Amino acid sequence: MSRLEVRDLTVGYEGGPVLHAVDVEVPHGELLAIVGPSGCGKTTLLRTIAGLLRAQSGEIRIGHRMVTTHGIHLAPEKRRIGWVPQDAALFPHLTVAENVAFGMLAGRGSSRAARRAAKSDEVRRLLDLVDLAPLAARAPGQLSGGQAQRVALARALAAGPELVLLDEPFGALDPMLRADLRTAVRELLRAEGVTGILVTHDQAEALSVADRVAVMRRGEVLQLGTPEEVYRTPATPWVAGFVGDAVFLPGVLHGDEVATSIGRLRAVPVADAAGLVPEDGADATVLVRPEELRVVRADAASAADPARARAADALDGDAEGLDGVVTDVEYTGHDAMLALALADGVRLRARVTASEFVPRGTEVRVSVVGPVLAYRPER
Numbered sequence: 101m102s103r104l105e106v107r108d109l110t111v112g113y114e115g116g117p118v119l120h121a122v123d124v125e126v127p128h129g130e131l132l133a134i135v136g137p138s139g140c141g142k143t144t145l146l147r148t149i150a151g152l153l154r155a156q157s158g159e160i161r162i163g164h165r166m167v168t169t170h171g172i173h174l175a176p177e178k179r180r181i182g183w184v185p186q187d188a189a190l191f192p193h194l195t196v197a198e199n200v201a202f203g204m205l206a207g208r209g210s211s212r213a214a215r216r217a218a219k220s221d222e223v224r225r226l227l228d229l230v231d232l233a234p235l236a237a238r239a240p241g242q243l244s245g246g247q248a249q250r251v252a253l254a255r256a257l258a259a260g261p262e263l264v265l266l267d268e269p270f271g272a273l274d275p276m277l278r279a280d281l282r283t284a285v286r287e288l289l290r291a292e293g294v295t296g297i298l299v300t301h302d303q304a305e306a307l308s309v310a311d312r313v314a315v316m317r318r319g320e321v322l323q324l325g326t327p328e329e330v331y332r333t334p335a336t337p338w339v340a341g342f343v344g345d346a347v348f349l350p351g352v353l354h355g356d357e358v359a360t361s362i363g364r365l366r367a368v369p370v371a372d373a374a375g376l377v378p379e380d381g382a383d384a385t386v387l388v389r390p391e392e393l394r395v396v397r398a399d400a401a402s403a404a405d406p407a408r409a410r411a412a413d414a415l416d417g418d419a420e421g422l423d424g425v426v427t428d429v430e431y432t433g434h435d436a437m438l439a440l441a442l443a444d445g446v447r448l449r450a451r452v453t454a455s456e457f458v459p460r461g462t463e464v465r466v467s468v469v470g471p472v473l474a475y476r477p478e479r
């Protein structure tokens with residue numbers, strides 16, 4: 101079993117600590133995506149797990165082996181870790197098959213040994229796995245970016261690692277290729293039963309490909325959860341805004357409701373991990389995702405029997421809403437993002453499906469569907 105456990109890890113450079121008491125756990129066979137703004141410490145964490153950097157304190161355990169702890173620092177080549185860098189970093193003087201074979205030799209490699217091992221069944225199996233068997237004899241310089249990344253992945257898997265670390269492996273690829281390759285990576289790691297960590301700048305990619313997502317900021321992990329958890333119940337408003345489109349409305353909490361300019365909304369408590377549970381009667385920051393806003397034409401809203409509309413609202417728990425106007429439309433085919441200016445001056449964005457589409461300039465009524473998360477405002 102190749103579970104990864106990082107406990108209380110503090111790492112720094114000469115300028116001071118960069119990671120502060122980081123805890124991360126990745127169960128066997130899962131893929132964890134790490135996201136966070138530039139400079140938050142993602143690569144530092146990856147390099148420390150790989151043994152390329154020494155920790156100041158804390159522990160790293162891979163499977164049953166403690167690889168980093170007080171007084172112990174297992175060398176990188178003994179950690180059974182595969183590394184896929186952003187730029188593939190293939191050996192230019194070796195063929196595709198020889199590059200994969202080099203990975204299989206795990207630190208005991210030479211070009212001659214790689215040339216011999218390139219003919220092995222295992223190399224052929226790995227090339228089949230990444231769909232590159234026909235290109236086995238090519239030089240790295242004759243590959244596309246996506247093909248080179250596939251070779252790098254096969255090379256990383258070749259030594260039978262317990263853990264594969266992927267540092268922005270799709271960064272240089274165009275969006276279509278990115279989507280294909282990340283699906284391939286996900287399937288390959290699953291097929292091989294290898295645990296993985298993927299650093300990415302693309303939040304949507306992290307949510308779509310990973311089993312769990314760790315959101316980092318300034319050397320700390322603010323939240324680690326399933327994609328659904330970090331998207332639907334973000335630990336802080338900052339996490340909410342980082343992992344997806346978010347609208348924040350000021351409000352005041354009254355029991356299980358929060359009063360906002362859009363009406364009284366049903367509030368669900370946030371997890372207390374970040375200490376941001378709002379107090380009753382106090383100011384709150386309300387998170388609304390663009391797809392949780394309902395936008396109907398003002399004429400359609402007023403044409404409906406007001407009493408019936410109120411009864412329906414009471415039934416499904418929606419707020420009464422606020423008038424506004426559509427100031428802009430970003431049409432994406434399957435849905436559209438509407439920029440809205442509300443009567444009270446608040447500006448927000450709502451995602452609507454094709455059937456709810458309304459053009460720019462339309463007067464609308466905007467309400468919130470379902471309950472919302474309310475946070476104590478961050479200072």
Ligand SMILES: Nc1ncnc2c1ncn2[C@@H]1O[C@H](COP(=O)(O)OP(=O)(O)OP(=O)(O)O)[C@@H](O)[C@H]1O
Nearest residue numbers: 113114115118136137138139140141142143144145
């Ligand atoms: N070799 C180094 N010496 C000193 N400081 C460093 C070194 N490498 C990184 N840092 C600093 O450590 C912090 C974290 O860097 P790191 O590369 O881990 O961030 P990151 O989240 O991977 O960033 P990016 O998304 O831009 O790649 C940054 O402030 C960076 O300037």
